[in-house]
Amino acid sequence: MVDLSIILVNYKSPQLLLDCLATVYAETTRHSFEIIVVDNDSQDNSRELTLAAYPQVIWIPMSYNSGFARANNAGITVSKGRNILLLNTDTLVKNGALDKTLDLFEARREYVACGVQLLNTDGTHQISGAHVTKGGLNTVLPLPYLGNFVRYWGYKLNARVPSVTSVSEVTDVDWIVGAFVMVRKEVLAKSGLLDEDFFMYAEEIEWCARLKKQGRLCLFEAPQVVHIGGGTSSSFYNADEWNNGKNLWNRRGRQIIISNQLRIYKEFGTAWFLILTWFYVADIPVFLIGLLIEKLVKGKKAKYSWRNFVEYTKNIGVLLRYCPKILSKKPYFYKVS
Structure with a gap:
């Protein structure tokens, strides 16, 4: 051997x-x-x-x-x-x-x-490597605007930084x-x-x-x-998508959202899966309002674009379509197109 x-x-x-x-x-x-x-x-x-x-x-x-x-x-x-x-x-x-x-x-x-x-x-x-946070809440940190709110309260409550x-x-x-x-x-x-x-x-x-x-x-x-970083996955997704792995409004981001939620369900159960799904959905109006304010204040220098918002909303729609399948517990290959 x-x-x-x-x-x-x-x-x-x-x-x-x-x-x-x-x-x-x-x-x-x-x-x-x-x-x-x-x-x-x-x-x-x-x-x-x-x-x-x-x-x-x-x-x-x-x-x-x-x-x-x-x-x-x-x-x-x-x-x-x-x-x-x-x-x-x-x-x-x-x-x-x-x-x-x-x-x-x-x-x-x-x-x-x-x-x-x-x-x-x-x-x-x-x-x-990393330490696991309760319910996998750290997976919502990349959410536009709402993720900053979660991070703020994490620091306020002296939560341990998960990443090593x-x-x-x-x-x-x-x-x-x-x-x-x-x-x-x-x-x-x-x-x-x-x-x-x-x-x-x-x-x-x-x-x-x-x-x-x-x-x-x-x-x-x-x-x-x-x-x-991004070597094999960049051959499957567009190469320029590796420039920001935290994007949740592109094809890679769609797969990340589904895979993260699949993992949350398998590791933490239905309740935490539903809580984190709520965060993704709740971020749609937060994203819209935050982007509107930032556009009015910063114009073209705003961090996000209207296209980012539209594509993010579409990705959350995909997540919602997959929710019944994930909750069914039946084996399925979650390769998202």
Whole structure:
């Protein structure tokens, strides 16, 4: 049995994949590993380029764009490692990070899953994990205008900032950013694999909630991995949509809203799902009034546009159409068009 099975999901990003693999092979020298690439029907030359450079890679083709959860599960199913690493293709391994992570992980048996300090391309720290807030209220912080109100009262009530950007040696967290999640394979028999209702976004948060029932989760400071961000998803959504991941009025935002609410329902139940849905709906008049005032005061310098408002309203309409399906508890692939 190898020490580590590394699973990467590829979708029309051959160069990112090749760059990532180059760093994995160059920087991982002390532990045995296998690499499994699951391809989400890229319909390009990703397979040919990858296997020409790294013939030892195990290549699993999906017949459709199955998203993050289903593709990673396909890789986990055939993996042979004692430990599993879900690694984004838009990452670069630095200074023996995988070897360091395995050393730390093997020494700390109280942890069932771990992440590392993620870095932006300029070397600054990136959000690497987070603490869960009650009912998942932090997911409404990006709401135009209303999100600022929620944030204000969060600070007033001394609520803990959920995101962990700077890791200190070993930092316990409730969930780990999906760009780098290492898990002991033995715990998956009880925790289960990723939930295949999810297409993209929030699936690792819901998974970590189940993993945490089997043991603690942490981030390690010493291993560092560069996370470019938006690599695979930008091949599916318009590339310029990555410029602001908090936008809730575009196609990506529509998927984020549905996935977040699906996770809220699965993790916190019906009551919190309905409460957060109310926040999304209530923000429509708040958005309208706030935008009207800001336009009158700032004119073209207003933060949002009328198009933002219209598209946000449409996205909330989509959320409301999905509510009965989510509340039905029936399996469904929530890939939003």
